[in-house]
């Protein structure tokens with residue numbers, strides 16, 4: 251059996267690796283180079299704190315891989331299990347957080363509710379007077395996205411996947427309702443299965459196969475901030491639920507982001523969102539200044555001498571319910587896209603599920619029956635309470 255994987259991001263490469271482990275011949279087609287898409291532009295958060303079973307399961311199965319990544323793939327991804335702290339400003343948000351903590355407790359995720367006054371135990375300089383409470387899990391954390399991408403690229407190649415860079419899929423070929431291959435800007439390839447792992451481009455690739463996917467590119471930014479107190483390298487990822495502000499500690503700096511007031515930029519980026527090839531990969535200075543001032547509201551480590559030292563933008567692949575589509579949507583066409591800001595952390599399990607769908611005809615690692623495309627038509631969409639970064 252031969253599978254063509256469209257997209258050499260973390261989802262496509264994890265899928266290629268797992269497909270090879272299932273004995274499937276694999277060709278990955280990537281229009282750019284490794285890292286052309288969103289993966290290296292992500293914040294790298296890895297968490298099990300979600301409010302739906304399928305997200306918890308995808309993350310949990312992925313964490314099992316992230317944990318052993320260095321041994322398994324011989325690449326150090328700087329995985330720091332420093333925890334993940336969600337912050338609630340209002341009592342209504344805090345009540346919703348408490349419900350999720352109870353849900354997670356039933357599923358064995360070590361998330362706990364933290365009262366406002368105690369939040370400072372979990373993040374240095376936290377302005378406890380600003381928050382009613384929060385949820386903290388010590389099992390969550392973050393990793394280096396570029397190293398992880400590199401690790402999967404090497405592992406997939408080592409397992410025998412052919413990886414073609416600079417080769418764009420221009421059509422998905424069908425016969426009698428079944429996908430039989432792809433056209434590319436460098437010739438045709440036959441395939442028994444085509445995997446759409448094209449991230450923010452997934453709707454375009456879906457359209458080539460005659461499938462309408464509700465996956466929209468949305469530009470999101472990160473600012474690199476040098477705090478005036480460099481004490482946060484071992485601190486948790488922190489995300490504020492009411493405003494969307496998040497802080498991802500790193501060596502000497504922090505990545506700060508958020509989609510404030512429903513937008514993520516000082517300028518309207520409608521055209522960029524319409525065309526994933528044309529979006530601006532730079533960051534907006536006014537947006538970064540807002541991000542820094544929001545971070546200053548979260549923690550005193552971002553004192554008045556903190557400075558913005560850089561930043562970038564990438565694309566979220568958004569679905570209407572912030573959950574991906576993982577399904578063989580027509581015979582021979584498997585979609586693994588629409589991760590809405592969670593695709594880095596959930597890529598290892600997604601790769602396994604893709605391989606199972608292709609090789610076994612059904613997923614066994616995670617029950618992905620809630621991630622079908624028809625949920626949008628049938629009105630049985632999912633809902634995530636812990637939605638921030």
Ligand SMILES: Cc1cc2nc3c(=O)[nH]c(=O)nc-3n(C[C@H](O)[C@H](O)[C@H](O)COP(=O)(O)OP(=O)(O)OC[C@H]3O[C@@H](n4cnc5c(N)ncnc54)[C@H](O)[C@@H]3O)c2cc1C
Pocket residue numbers: 256257258259260261262279280281282285286287288289290291292293294295296417418419420447448449450451452455470471472507563564565566567586587589590591592593594595596639
């Ligand atoms: C600012 C920001 C912060 C984020 N933070 C986090 C986080 O903390 N944790 C987390 O889990 N996720 C985060 N994400 C989301 C994460 O980046 C994505 O969910 C993840 O990278 C998706 O991986 P992917 O492989 O699906 O997509 P990508 O990495 O975008 O790869 C898709 C690839 O498909 C290729 N492609 C597209 N069309 C074609 C074609 N026709 N032919 C050939 N190749 C094609 C593209 O060139 C691209 O390389 C963040 C994203 C952004 C932008």
